[in-house]
Amino acid sequence: MALQEVIAELNRIKAAGFISDYAVGGAVAAHAYIEPAATVDVDVFVVFGAGGHPLSPLAPIWADLIAHGAKVEDDHLVIGTWPVQFLADGRPLLAEAIGSARAQNFGDQVGKIMGPEHLVAIALATGRMKDYARVAEFIKYGAVNLDALRALLERFGLTERWETFKTRFPTGNV
Amino acid sequence: MSDFDWQRVRQIKDLYRAKLTALPFEEKLHILERLRLRASELRGMWQPTSAGERSATSNVRAFVGSWLFTASVPIVASLPPVQTVSNATRLDMFGPSTTLLFAADLTQSSTLPTTIAATKSNDGSHP
Numbered sequence: 001m002a003l004q005e006v007i008a009e010l011n012r013i014k015a016a017g018f019i020s021d022y023a024v025g026g027a028v029a030a031h032a033y034i035e036p037a038a039t040v041d042v043d044v045f046v047v048f049g050a051g052g053h054p055l056s057p058l059a060p061i062w063a064d065l066i067a068h069g070a071k072v073e074d075d076h077l078v079i080g081t082w083p084v085q086f087l088a089d090g091r092p093l094l095a096e097a098i099g100s101a102r103a104q105n106f107g108d109q110v111g112k113i114m115g116p117e118h119l120v121a122i123a124l125a126t127g128r129m130k131d132y133a134r135v136a137e138f139i140k141y142g143a144v145n146l147d148a149l150r151a152l153l154e155r156f157g158l159t160e161r162w163e164t165f166k167t168r169f170p171t172g173n174v
Numbered sequence: 175m176s177d178f179d180w181q182r183v184r185q186i187k188d189l190y191r192a193k194l195t196a197l198p199f200e201e202k203l204h205i206l207e208r209l210r211l212r213a214s215e216l217r218g219m220w221q222p223t224s225a226g227e228r229s230a231t232s233n234v235r236a237f238v239g240s241w242l243f244t245a246s247v248p249i250v251a252s253l254p255p256v257q258t259v260s261n262a263t264r265l266d267m268f269g270p271s272t273t274l275l276f277a278a279d280l281t282q283s284s285t286l287p288t289t290i291a292a293t294k295s296n297d298g299s300h301p
Contacts, residue, residue, distance in 0.1 A: 038209040
């Protein structure tokens with residue numbers, strides 16, 4: 001299973017101190033809760049370790065992964081067969097999503113994936129049509145705790161996005 | 175009016191999707207891997223020029239652009255019929271949301287366009 005190679009490398013660079021934490025987000029994480037959907041890459045949200053390069057914090061991570069066999073393909077690194085996109089935004093919502101991510105087995109590796117409420121909140125914040133469609137899937141299949149989601153959205157100022165979503169995707173009494 | 179039972183079709187599809195959703199994570203991982211490989215095979219028809227162009231929504235503009243920019247005269251000659259709009263040649267071949275605009279120098283004797291631009295109107299599905 002190719003994804004476990006990605007998780008193994010993420011765990012390795014975390015153990016090596018390049019990052020202090022990470023969580024898989026996007027479609028790969030979402031499929032843990034809803035129907036699998038085609039995706040071309042793995043979105044990995046990272047928190048940098050101490051002592052990283054202040055202007056180019058991803059550079060040493062890329063250098064290390066390339067030294068361990070990853071290939072550069074445009075703005076992705078390909079680990080095994082999966083293009084990986086590293087995202088280091090630092091916004092409080094993402095920091096909380098990483099901090100509260102849950103352990104998930106990927107073959108013989110244990111990785112971290114974001115929880116459903118944070119995935120939905122990030123999808124609403126991103127706001128593309130496919131993100132809204134994904135949110136609708138979470139709700140349709142009861143994959144998200146609506147009370148926890150509402151509290152999260154309020155905390156991060158996303159209530160308006162939620163209302164916009166509900167007008168576009170009527171999902172019943174949510 | 176068709177008497178096709180759309181409600182029944184929807185029920186069957188919803189049932190199938192619900193079963194997929196309920197699969198164990200490991201099985202979904204295999205499905206995800208197969209979906210990605212299939213998408214990669216389809217994209218093997220063309221060479222992406224940026225990561226953005228590799229999105230799951232398959233940026234048609236990029237496909238057409240790379241295809242045309244690498245095209246030689248025989249490819250251009252085999253293009254579908256085109257509409258001529260003043261000094262540009264307009265080619266509608268990828269649905270209503272995608273339009274190719276050839277800023278071709280039609281006054282030249284060559285059939286090769288001097289510049290090619292691909293434009294794609296936003297229908298809301300590709301923000």
